[in-house]
Amino acid sequence: MSALTRSLFLTFPILILTLRQFSSGKAIRVVALFALAPVLFTVIYLIDPSVQTGRAWFDQLFRTILVPTILPLATVILATNALGNELEDRTLVYLVLKPIRRSRIIIEKYAAVVQSTWITLIIGAAIAWVMANRGDAVDNLDMLAAAVLAMLVGVLTYGALFLALSLIIPRALVAGIIYILIWETLLGRLIPGAQLLSIQHYVQSVYSRLLSDPEFQVSNALRFPSAMLAISILIAFALLFATMRLRAMDLE
Amino acid sequence: MNASSPTAPRSEVGPIAPPIIEGAPIIARNVSKWYGDVVAVSDVSFSVEPGVTALLGPNGAGKSTMLEMLTGLLHPSAGTIEILGKPVRGDESLYSSVGLVPEQEHIYPFMTGREFLTLNAALQKLPDPEEAAQRALEVVELVKDGDRPLRGYSKGMRQRAKIAAAIVHDPQIILMDEPLTGTDPLQRSRMMELIRKLGREGKTVLISSHVLDEVERVADRILVIVNGKLAAAGDFRAIRDKIDEHARGVRIRAADARGLAGALIQEHTTVAIRLEPGSNGGQPTIIAETADVRAFYTAVPAVAQRANIRLYEVSAVDDSLASVFAYVVGR
Structure with missing residues (x-):
């Protein structure tokens, strides 16, 4: 263990423990495969790149594949894994029977989920970005930056939601995937009213605002302040609920 | 051949249940736990004083459920539990005085024994977690294997690592769920001596077991639990005499x-x-x-x-x- 890791381990033991749980488990490999999907799609795009510019391709890739599907799926895998696995194999006992607040357990677990998912997604998105834009990649960094920050907002929101879900139902991963496919992917596209309660549309709104490029704005995105308010309330509520649930639940 | 002699008629032995001693480190009052129609623990009351007390009962008697309620992992369906005079749930600071050796074997396989103990010490907010981990490794004689991943530990070594994690912060109350399972005879003997030593030091040690002879070697007092009910409680020798x-x-x-x-x-x-x-x-x-x-x-x-x-x-x-x-x- 390096001096930095050792120091972090002593300061944020649950965060480092969870990162190591992820790195030694299968879930992070599945997330990495999801994160590399944009690269695969970009390879297909490069077969005939004359159809649209690299910038237009990446914008489309981000809005139609990364945000509605890959981002929530990658997040649900690690978020439900973080506490769900410890509940299943009963190692959570080693964390809860300590003189520390339940909120600390939740926050450090949450931080590990956000860090692992976000960094993994960034790597896939950045590779796709460079491949699509090639020589223009450096000049068009504003779009990549907007996408990276919007992904952070998405991971923060989905991460809190699915972490809380893992403390409510035993098969949180399955429930989370059903939610993503039905609500976020299907109904969010078909029913305009569902967009008001759809995290992917909040993320789209943040992305549009950060990009500030009139060519790549969408009409159905929520206004930025409304989206940020909804996201903040959702994250706060989910983390508070997770803390209260961890405090109240039976751990058999 | 079928040689036999008449068996002496069995004398009726009722439960030996001393009253709850107010001020004892562990007090359970009228505690019950049920899951739907299944009653796991039924109206159990007892107190546990400093020294080694055994929670004895056959498999499925409700020992683990009782220990989980005593640590606050489970809510009793009825009754109350006090640890050091406080309700066991709702005050996390209480866990700086409590250590648990859980029954389940699984511990973080990717960690070394030393890291596992350092984690426990850090979460206990000890001033020098690494020093505390080293001391705990010495106590359970795992120093030599301390830097090996836990996935390579034998069952007995994992038991010792769990015991070390439970005592790394020198708690006043130590609850152990079948702690000697999987240990070889030499390790078992040393762990028993450790448990007795903790009792002599004035710690309140509650050890669950279904092995009568194991309990006899470490405990001064026993709580016998059968079918979720407290069948007998008190001085081990008095109950042993009746068993004999x-x-x-x-x-x-x-x-x-x-x-x-x-x-x-x-x-x-x-x-x-x-x-x-x-x-x-x-x-x-x-x-x-x-x-x-x-x-x-x-x-x-x-x-x-x-x-x-x-x-x-x-x-x-x-x-x-x-x-x-x-x-x-x-x-």
């Missing part, structure tokens, strides 16, 4: 079973003897009932030696513990 009144089964295999059975029936500690047919026409197995197990175990080798009969096995009959519990609760 009950005939217990001993299985013996020898080169000349009939000859040995004939010699053993002469012993005053023998209550009854029967022979079970051996497999494939081999020597039968002797099933002896004795009212004094310890004296009987001493007598068997001596009798066999006198009769010049080779002994292959002397062991307790599997269901003897259950019958002991049944006897203690007077059923």
Whole structure:
């Protein structure tokens, strides 16, 4: 263990423990495969790149594949894994029977989920970005930056939601995937009213605002302040609920 | 051959249940736990004072459920639990005075023993977690293997790592769920000495077990729990005396079973003897009932030696513990 890791381990033991749980488990490999999907799609795009510019391709890739599907799926895998696995194999006992607040357990677990998912997604998105834009990649960094920050907002929101879900139902991963496919992917596209309660549309709104490029704005995105308010309330509520649930639940 | 002598009539033994001692480190009052129609623990009241107390009962009796309620992992369906005078749930600071050795084996396989203990010490907010981890490794004699991943530990080593994690912060109360499971005889002996030492130091140690002889070697007091109910509680010797009144089964295999059975029936500690047919026409197995197990175990080798009969096995009959519990609760 390096001096930095050792120091972090002593300061944020649950965060480092969870990162190591992820790195030694299968879930992070599945997330990495999801994160590399944009690269695969970009390879297909490069077969005939004359159809649209690299910038237009990446914008489309981000809005139609990364945000509605890959981002929530990658997040649900690690978020439900973080506490769900410890509940299943009963190692959570080693964390809860300590003189520390339940909120600390939740926050450090949450931080590990956000860090692992976000960094993994960034790597896939950045590779796709460079491949699509090639020589223009450096000049068009504003779009990549907007996408990276919007992904952070998405991971923060989905991460809190699915972490809380893992403390409510035993098969949180399955429930989370059903939610993503039905609500976020299907109904969010078909029913305009569902967009008001759809995290992917909040993320789209943040992305549009950060990009500030009139060519790549969408009409159905929520206004930025409304989206940020909804996201903040959702994250706060989910983390508070997770803390209260961890405090109240039976751990058999 | 079926030699037997009349078994002494069983005296009725009721529960020995001292009143709750106010101010004791652990107090359970009228605690019950049920899951739908299934009652796991039923209206149990007791207190545990400093020293080593055993929670004894057959598998499925409710011991683990009771320990989980005592640590606050489970809510009682009814009743209250106090640890050091406070309700066990709702105050995380209480856990700086409590250590638990859980029953389940799984511990973070990717961590070394030292890292696992450092994690526990850091979460206990100890000033020097690494130093505390080193001390705990020394106590359970895992220093040599401290830097190996836990996935490579034997069952007994994992048990010791769990015990080390429970005592790394020098807690006042230590709860152990079957802590000696999987340890080899030497380790078991050392762990028992450690448990006794913790008791002598004034810690309140509650150890659950279904092995009567194991409990006898470490505990001063016992709580006997059967079918979720407290069957007996109090001084170990008083309860042991009553247990010893009950005939217990001993299985013996020898080169000349009939000859040995004939010699053993002469012993005053023998209550009854029967022979079970051996497999494939081999020597039968002797099933002896004795009212004094310890004296009987001493007598068997001596009798066999006198009769010049080779002994292959002397062991307790599997269901003897259950019958002991049944006897203690007077059923």
